[in-house]
Amino acid sequence: MCDTCGCNITEGNRHLIEGDGRLAQTESGREAITVLQGLLSANDREAAHNREHFDRHGVLALNLMSSPGSGKTRLLEETIAALGTELRIAVIEGDLETENDAQRIRDKGVQAIQITTGTACHLDAHMVHKALHQIDLDGVDILFIENVGNLVCPASFDLGQHRNITLLSVTEGDDKPAKYPVMFRAADLMLVSKSDLLAVLDDFAPEKAERHLRELASAAPVYTLSAKSGEGMPAWLEWLHAEHAAMTERVALGQTVRPAVQPDGQLMHAHAHQHGHAHQDHD
């Protein structure tokens, strides 16, 4: 979504609205109004607001996504323990029901807010905004947003996070990136989790999972780790430190960053404002 007007014109659809493009015509005598707005532009505006809030507090916001049971909460528990006082953590937990995950995080001594979505299969920017009212971001270095366990819907909703992390546990099958391209394409980092189980599984190869990720034109780093055994954890912790250091530098320069791939392809139309489409309703 572009910050100026929320439109989304790509090289692929530009021809539809220019000159005598099909969409420029009025059909059947009625009035046609050209709009060219992302369907989630209201969510995207609220996400941008969240991101400004994170930036103002110098908090790195990380969106954790995966299928249910891939070990997101366990990874957070061990990450909090491993970081100790080096980086101060807060967590927003998304689940359909229960406070269980937030309680597990609180037991580690850090702030955790539980969002229960009822039947909704994903978090959106509004839910995160509401949760932020209950969190004291002063003194927080990294805010983890643990999304609802789901490999489909969460990928479409910007929450205001700076980075997306997608977990793939070794019990799931190494072709998951090929089966759920929208989710894995959105990842700035892919974690192959529960690697301690690789010894008893003969059908999961981390390098195959990585190959499927590369086929999505993704250059995201891939780390294989086990929160349980601690194997592979140092690379992940190092990534967190590096991302936090980069965040601190950006804040000093007044800059921000968004996940590499946006749900609405805003990166593809940096030049979209050279044409004169008119739409004024961006409140």
Next chain:
Amino acid sequence: MHELAVCQSLMNQVEQIARRENAECVTRILLSVGPLSGVEAQLLIDAFSIASAGTVAEGAVLVIEEQAVRVKCLSCGAESDVRPNRLLCGSCGDFRTRLISGDEMMLMSLELERRENA
């Protein structure tokens, strides 16, 4: 099934525009949707009948233009139509490509009838 949430967001946009344009009713809504947006066209159409009930767009025709997935190679410059889970250059096979179409999730245009003597 997040299409209902997407559809409700669409309805908010449509109602806002209809008010601005002093529309009696909205008769046609045109969307552009690509496979990499994560939204299923058929589910969106199903959700639309629920989300539009009782609104200015009740009974409107929802038209969804499904966009092809197309990439431009950053290595050799070729453009190719590809599958959603294989975004490699169709010409040289390089994985360093840029998506030029296929992740759209956009409201393109509305067709509406204005009130008389507005």
